[in-house]
Amino acid sequence: MEMEDYLKRNKAYLDTQQGDYGSVWNQILQKKQRAAKRRRLYIQWAAASVILFFAIGMLVRHEWVMQQQLTSLSQINKELARRELQYQKQVSQKWEQYTLIQSPTSPMEALLIDELKRLDTLYQKGLGDLKEAGFNERAVVILLDTYEKRLRIIEQLIYEKQKQVNYESKTKKIDI
CATH class of the missing domain: 1.20.5 (Single alpha-helices involved in coiled-coils or other helix-helix interfaces)
Known part of the structure; x- marks a missing residue:
């Protein structure tokens, strides 16, 4: 207004x-x-x-x-795939060499095979950790280290079997 x-x-x-x-x-x-x-x-x-x-x-x-589908290191990158494949081939070759040696099992073999089972469990747990936490370089190194340890254990198994075979052949010669 x-x-x-x-x-x-x-x-x-x-x-x-x-x-x-x-x-x-x-x-x-x-x-x-x-x-x-x-x-x-x-x-x-x-x-x-x-x-x-x-x-x-x-x-x-x-x-x-990636976390849902991670079942091996090869799914992370090509370099890890190459290294893992190389280790897997070496492990399978050594394992085949071990299985070809015919001899009775020794107590040491049972312990070493137990160690292999523990390494498999450790590897699976490591993959599970990678699924949960994502890529971690230290975890990958540990997983690759399990392959190296498997190789050493299988080589020890081969050595034990060869030692058993040598022992048996010596005892057969002595018995004859």
Whole structure:
């Protein structure tokens, strides 16, 4: 109500005044430019957020899939696959060499085979840890070390069998 009274009282004076159209239009243009800048900035932030969420989602999904499917070191990278395959071949060759030697079992063989079973358990636990915690270089080194220990144990088994065979052949010669 006060505004209406003011306009009625000062109508004659206000009608003679001329506004500064240049500054009015400048302010209107500045408002439009600020709105456009704000809109552009909002779109850039939204696009950056979408890209960031997409990248994080892909990373999480990849890690989740890797953890679900990790059954050997070869699934981590090609170098580990090559080394693991090399160790597996060596272990299978040594094991075949061990099984080809014909002799009765000795008590030492039972202990060494128990050690092999423990190493298998340790390897499986290590793979489980890699599934849970993700890639860890130290854990990978430990898993590769289990292959080296398997080789040493199998070589010890071969040595024990050969020792048993040598002992039997000596006792047969003495008995004859």
